[in-house]
Structure formats: structure tokens, C-alpha cells
Amino acid sequence: MLVTVKLFAYLREGRFKVRVLELADDHTVRQVLQDLSISEKEMKIGIIMINGKRASFESHLGDGDTLAIFPPLAGG
Amino acid sequence: MEKKLQELIKDQFKGLSLTQKDEMKLAASSGCSLLEVQAVAMDLGVVPLRYQRNLESLTLAEQRRLLQSRVTVVGCGGLGGLVLEELARIGVGQISAWDYDCFEEHNLNRQFMSQADIIGFSKVEAAAHRVHSVNPGIVFNGIKRKFTADEGRESLQDQQVVVDALDSAQARLGLSQACRDQGIPLVHGAVNGWYGQVATQFPGDFTIEQLYLGRTPGEEDQSALVFAAAMVASWQVSEVIKIILNKGNFLRQKIMLIDMLSLSLDIIDF
The missing domain is CATH 3.40.50.720 (NAD(P)-binding Rossmann-like Domain)
Structure with missing residues (x-):
């Protein structure tokens, strides 16, 4: 299946902004993020959205989905 | 105080704008604060120069609303x-x-x-x-x-x-x-x-x-x-x-x- 992955802020560094990935069926968000070497710590902070709706690391992805992850910033 | 301020502004500044020096003089002679001077001036259609370049992007009424x-x-x-x-x-x-x-x-x-x-x-x-x-x-x-x-x-x-x-x-x-x-x-x-x-x-x-x-x-x-x-x-x-x-x-x-x-x-x- 094909999934569009969008990364934001510092998660883009050394990775990408948007990329279409070919994944095995029924991949979870956590598996995708592990494939992208996003650390557990970064994952804990990140907000996950699938097709514009809030989702979790255990959510399953389907063909044609768009997965977005952004880390809320806190500095001032 | 505010009435005196209104009269001063009407007499001296009708159709003009207000420099910061004017604001200070008006505050001193009316006993009002600078904020009140700016506000009353705008109520009378007199624009404090410091806001002149806000206007057109903001109306005078909007500028007045910001002030309050x-x-x-x-x-x-x-x-x-x-x-x-x-x-x-x-x-x-x-x-x-x-x-x-x-x-x-x-x-x-x-x-x-x-x-x-x-x-x-x-x-x-x-x-x-x-x-x-x-x-x-x-x-x-x-x-x-x-x-x-x-x-x-x-x-x-x-x-x-x-x-x-x-x-x-x-x-x-x-x-x-x-x-x-x-x-x-x-x-x-x-x-x-x-x-x-x-x-x-x-x-x-x-x-x-x-x-x-x-x-x-x-x-x-x-x-x-x-x-x-x-x-x-x-x-x-x-x-x-x-x-x-x-x-x-x-x-x-x-x-x-x-x-x-x-x-x-x-x-x-x-």
C-alpha cells in the first residue's frame, strides 16, 4: 500500500518534508516512525494525524492514507 | 477636564494632525493623560501623527478601539x-x-x-x-x-x-x-x-x-x-x-x- 508521510519542524532534519512510502499492508504508525529512525522520545512528544484526524502510534494505516506527525514546540 | 481638552483640540487642531509635542502640551494644559489626549483627539477626527501610517489599513474608529x-x-x-x-x-x-x-x-x-x-x-x-x-x-x-x-x-x-x-x-x-x-x-x-x-x-x-x-x-x-x-x-x-x-x-x-x-x-x- 502507498502512504503519504508528512513530517514537521525538526523531525524533517536529515529526513524529508513529504514522501510517499510503499508499506506492507496493515502497518502501524509506530512501525513507520521506527523505519524513519524517529526515537521513542520524539514519538512521545509528537502529535499524530491520519487524513487530518488525530490518531495514535498503534493506529493502522490503509492504502492512500496521509500520515502527519508534528512535535509541539514549547520555547519562547 | 475632558471638556476642556475637547475645546482645546477643536480650537487648535480641527482638520490637522497631532504631534507628540502637541500631545504633551495638551496633557499639561488640560490635566488629562496622554492616553486621554490621543483618545479625545481621535474622537474629534484628529489623528495623532504616530498612528497616521496605520490608517487606511485601519480605520480611525478601529485605531480608537485599539487605544481603549x-x-x-x-x-x-x-x-x-x-x-x-x-x-x-x-x-x-x-x-x-x-x-x-x-x-x-x-x-x-x-x-x-x-x-x-x-x-x-x-x-x-x-x-x-x-x-x-x-x-x-x-x-x-x-x-x-x-x-x-x-x-x-x-x-x-x-x-x-x-x-x-x-x-x-x-x-x-x-x-x-x-x-x-x-x-x-x-x-x-x-x-x-x-x-x-x-x-x-x-x-x-x-x-x-x-x-x-x-x-x-x-x-x-x-x-x-x-x-x-x-x-x-x-x-x-x-x-x-x-x-x-x-x-x-x-x-x-x-x-x-x-x-x-x-x-x-x-x-x-x-
């Missing part, structure tokens, strides 16, 4: 410093600012109120000085304490908009609760490195909680670049002005994600 509005800025650091400067320049009449901290050398890279010769000085006092030197008409109330929901809630009661210019998730959650309790819109901004985020939370919304509850984004030793902080601060001020004037579109139930390194600005429904 009350905004609280919580945090006078990288975001708050520039937010305060912009609020004073555009002409928000009553500004309150919270910060318990003093300037340190590592603030100089981005905090507009910090200067090499005032390291160790109170941020709130520096802000008071700066606001007064930019626009002496502004009524500025500096609060040199740490904002907590319990301590700050009451002080927000009569405010129209609050600006979140804090630097930790925990403090932001407390501010969000206080604003919700008082039914006041909160304009949120945060920065990290080349990146920024902006959102506006209206009463009844839980945007800040959705962002931070159960998450603790690294707060210590965070890098922040000056242009990212300045950009976020400017977006925040534009939200404040639009809320006061009920004009344009708000970042309500949305979050704006700004990436100055790879040139992108995304607005996500949230």
Missing part, C-alpha cells in the same frame, strides 16, 4: 519582548505584562528587550521602559511574578485578549486554564530553532491541552533563532489585533506550523 483595549502578555522573553513592542507601536492602549525573570547573556541572541548593558535587570522593568519610550501614552502594568493559574486568574478578568509568550508546556497549561475560566481568548505562540507555531484558543476550546497534555517537549537548553521568534511574535500580534477589531480570519481550532529552514507554512485543522 486591554491586552495581557505573559512572558517578556523571545516572543513577549517583540509582542510588547508591536502592541505599543500599533497603539493598544493598556498593556499588562508578566515575567519574574531577569536578563541573562544567553537572551541577547533573540530577546528584543535585552541589551548588553542591562544583563541582570528585570525583564518586566525593561519592557516598561521600552514601551514608554516607544509610546508614552500607553498605560503599562508590569507584574514581576511567575504566572500561575491561581495567582493570575483574577488579573485577567477585564482583559480582552491574552498572549501566551511563555517558554514551558506546564506554564502554558496553567495560563490556558486561567483564560478559559475567565472566558478570554488566548493567542499562543512557541518557537524552537528555525521553527515556530501559532494558534488562537477561544473560550471553550482546548487547543493548548491538545498540544501539551501528557507531553513534555524539551524545555531546557532549547535553541531559538531570532527570526523564528520575531515571526511567531508578529503572527501573535496580528491575531490579537484581529480579535480586538473582530476582523479577518483567526487561527481558531487550527495550528500554524512555520518552518523557516525549508520554507513552509502549514495551517492544520486541530
